[in-house]
Amino acid sequence: MNFRQYAGIEFESAARMRAVQDELLRRHVVYAARRSPYYRAWFANSGLRPEQVGLDDLSALPLTGKAELAEHNRDLQAVPERKVVDVVFSSGTSGVPTRVVYSERDLRRLAYNEHQSFAAAGVGADDQVLLTCTMDRCFVAGLAYFLGIRSLGAAAIRNGHGTLAGHGEIVGRLAPEVVVGVPSFLVKLGLYLRAQAKGRGGRLARALICIGEPVRDRRLQALPVAERLVELWGAAIHSTYASTEIVTTFCECTQGCGGHLHPELAVVEVVDRAGRPLAAGEVGEVVVTPLGVEAMPLLRFRTGDLSFLIDEPCGCGRNSVRLGPILGRCNQMLKINGTTLYPQAIARALDAVPGVVDHYIVVRSREALSDRATVHVAVEDAACDAAMIEEQLQARLRVKPDVVLETPEEVRERVFCREYRKPMRFFDLREKS
Numbered sequence: 001m002n003f004r005q006y007a008g009i010e011f012e013s014a015a016r017m018r019a020v021q022d023e024l025l026r027r028h029v030v031y032a033a034r035r036s037p038y039y040r041a042w043f044a045n046s047g048l049r050p051e052q053v054g055l056d057d058l059s060a061l062p063l064t065g066k067a068e069l070a071e072h073n074r075d076l077q078a079v080p081e082r083k084v085v086d087v088v089f090s091s092g093t094s095g096v097p098t099r100v101v102y103s104e105r106d107l108r109r110l111a112y113n114e115h116q117s118f119a120a121a122g123v124g125a126d127d128q129v130l131l132t133c134t135m136d137r138c139f140v141a142g143l144a145y146f147l148g149i150r151s152l153g154a155a156a157i158r159n160g161h162g163t164l165a166g167h168g169e170i171v172g173r174l175a176p177e178v179v180v181g182v183p184s185f186l187v188k189l190g191l192y193l194r195a196q197a198k199g200r201g202g203r204l205a206r207a208l209i210c211i212g213e214p215v216r217d218r219r220l221q222a223l224p225v226a227e228r229l230v231e232l233w234g235a236a237i238h239s240t241y242a243s244t245e246i247v248t249t250f251c252e253c254t255q256g257c258g259g260h261l262h263p264e265l266a267v268v269e270v271v272d273r274a275g276r277p278l279a280a281g282e283v284g285e286v287v288v289t290p291l292g293v294e295a296m297p298l299l300r301f302r303t304g305d306l307s308f309l310i311d312e313p314c315g316c317g318r319n320s321v322r323l324g325p326i327l328g329r330c331n332q333m334l335k336i337n338g339t340t341l342y343p344q345a346i347a348r349a350l351d352a353v354p355g356v357v358d359h360y361i362v363v364r365s366r367e368a369l370s371d372r373a374t375v376h377v378a379v380e381d382a383a384c385d386a387a388m389i390e391e392q393l394q395a396r397l398r399v400k401p402d403v404v405l406e407t408p409e410e411v412r413e414r415v416f417c418r419e420y421r422k423p424m425r426f427f428d429l430r431e432k433s
């Protein structure tokens with residue numbers, strides 16, 4: 001399928017987008033039911049005919065999660081091995097990475113998707129884009145950005161997981177207009193660049209594409225990390241969301257108010273715990289049916305991420321629904337003395353405490369259905385003690401996790417433990433029942 005024929009559909013009416021999406025969903029469901037042994041078996045057992053499933057019937061289909069992807073990995077593959085051109089791994093539920101495969105057409109689809117995303121964020125053919133995320137180690141994100149930048153005709157600077165000095169030299173020499181990276185890392189890089197420039201002001205880049213961590217809250221207001229980025233870089237901030245399994249990304253446009261969905265590339269639902277779709281504005285799990293995927297087509301994939309949909313007009317002129325910031329992970333919900341919260345909320349509250357430089361959270365089970373969270377914090381300011389941080393957390397979160405001070409080295413050692421593929425700031429030691 002040539003996706004480029006749908007370029008610009010987000011500017012058309014809701015009715016037109018829905019008609020196109022319904023048609024593409026029907027094709028996708030029929031393809032999955034025919035080519036994927038896993039879905040073929042499901043349809044055979046259900047008695048439902050794949051040709052009958054359109055947008056209105058989506059909730060009749062089963063949810064597919066990371067557990068099914070790990071357990072039925074080969075049965076979810078819809079193409080012979082010779083059509084596979086890229087193999088990646090996504091983090092699995094048991095800690096063992098799960099294999100995900102892409103065909104040539106899937107990579108072209110991804111290139112189109114990232115092209116649309118970058119273009120909406122104002123990136124053009126004249127721009128140089130610095131990638132501070134890895135292109136290798138079986139991750140797809142860096143490759144996806146590269147494909148999108150190439151499709152757009154912009155120039156990619158693939159500096160990967162470099163040091164601050166390495167990235168600093170590149171920014172100094174090449175002055176890229178756009179930088180892609182994890183917000184907390186971009187804060188460190190911004191501080192480094194400001195220190196190097198010895199107080200000279202000016203804009204360090206025009207736009208930052210933020211990956212992996214949220215930059216806005218439930219009301220789409222900038223989080224402290226985003227305010228810091230604007231102050232350090234003088235750049236516009238765009239958040240982008242994706243996951244390896246859904247092979248689809250949603251990026252904020254120049255208005256910066258949630259990532260635009262692409263009706264021709266995915267059907268996105270937000271569902272409650274029972275898997276029932278929720279109305280726009282209600283918070284639940286993000287479930288994605290990526291359309292037109294060839295190698296591993298999925299139906300209603302549970303991302304495990306919590307967010308909400310925004311169905312309001314956008315200042316950029318696109319009429320597509322938007323996805324709000326990721327508010328947490330479904331399985332990371334904490335219950336402390338009757339109050340429900342997510343580790344991300346603790347992280348955001350810590351971001352607002354001056355002097356705190358890094359942290360990780362450990363949660364254990366406690367009696368009376370309560371969890372016990374301990375926040376291990378590194379500070380750069382001696383005036384910043386555990387009692388003061390506990391009070392600040394209580395004021396913002398209405399619960400009081402235990403705070404333990406550690407040196408920045410101790411925190412870094414735990415966060416960047418080699419056992420994990422990504423930095424880990426949340427350790428769940430609760431007994432699984």
Ligand SMILES: [Zn+2]
Pocket residue numbers: 253254255260314315316317318
């Ligand atoms: Zn917009």
